[in-house]
Amino acid sequence: MHALAILVAAGRGERMGAREPKAFLAVAGEPMLLRAARAFAQAPSVDGIVAVVPAGRIGAAREMLGGVPKLRDVVAGGERRQDSVQAGLQAVPPSFDGVVLVHDAARPLVEVELIEAVARAAAERGAALPVLRLVDTVKRVRDARVLETVDRTTLAAAQTPQGFRLSVLRRAYEKAWRDGVLLTDEAMAVEHLGEEVVAVAGSPRNRKLTTPEDLAWAEGLLRREGLHPRAGEE
Numbered sequence: 001m002h003a004l005a006i007l008v009a010a011g012r013g014e015r016m017g018a019r020e021p022k023a024f025l026a027v028a029g030e031p032m033l034l035r036a037a038r039a040f041a042q043a044p045s046v047d048g049i050v051a052v053v054p055a056g057r058i059g060a061a062r063e064m065l066g067g068v069p070k071l072r073d074v075v076a077g078g079e080r081r082q083d084s085v086q087a088g089l090q091a092v093p094p095s096f097d098g099v100v101l102v103h104d105a106a107r108p109l110v111e112v113e114l115i116e117a118v119a120r121a122a123a124e125r126g127a128a129l130p131v132l133r134l135v136d137t138v139k140r141v142r143d144a145r146v147l148e149t150v151d152r153t154t155l156a157a158a159q160t161p162q163g164f165r166l167s168v169l170r171r172a173y174e175k176a177w178r179d180g181v182l183l184t185d186e187a188m189a190v191e192h193l194g195e196e197v198v199a200v201a202g203s204p205r206n207r208k209l210t211t212p213e214d215l216a217w218a219e220g221l222l223r224r225e226g227l228h229p230r231a232g233e234e
């Protein structure tokens with residue numbers, strides 16, 4: 001199986017309250033984008049990695065990712081997430097006919113097993129993403145008033161990497177573009193197309209690091225693992 005990873009790292013990360021773009025912040029001494037890129041480089045199905053970064057950071061990102069095997073390109077992202085993904089797609093060679101994995105660089109602790117599971121499901125079924133079931137009771141709230149309790153049995157939180165046969169994602173993006181749909185993830189474009197998206201089991205470790213508290217959580221996790229390595233790790 002051949003997969004190409006697009007790591008989107010061009011967001012401003014305003015909720016983090018830092019001056020650096022979020023994906024360039026370090027987690028336990030290593031920038032998120034570099035950690036994410038290393039995870040994809042280790043995944044057997046991944047042949048190449050494209051990083052999408054803020055326009056002013058291309059040189060810095062090239063330097064940061066210089067030692068990552070399988071790095072193919074570093075390109076400038078856009079205003080919205082879908083613009084950044086589109087920029088990444090333009091860097092995919094025309095001859096490529098495998099699976100594209102779009103991943104938030106802000107999820108630097110993604111496991112190789114999860115990358116492989118999504119790549120496999122996407123190759124077999126066309127489109128796949130990892131999800132986490134919701135454990136809390138979910139309310140619809142407006143202006144600090146509860147409108148209703150939502151049945152959570154069919155609800156799940158979407159993670160990345162989201163995987164697609166390239167032909168499926170290209171068609172989905174073209175239609176979403178034509179119809180002016182604002183996408184918060186890539187699977188949404190395939191849903192808009194009316195085609196199947198398969199859900200695989202996500203991972204709590206693959207959390208998106210959005211706030212300073214998320215960063216502290218990730219550092220604590222890595223510190224604990226440094227003290228007590230998981231089986232098979234140094």
Ligand code: C5P
Nearest residue numbers: 008009010011079080081084104105106
């Ligand atoms: O803002 P949010 O947390 O949803 O961003 C998810 C991922 O998408 C991040 O890794 C961010 O860098 C990326 N992104 C991007 N281009 C944008 C907005 C977000 O690459 N315009």
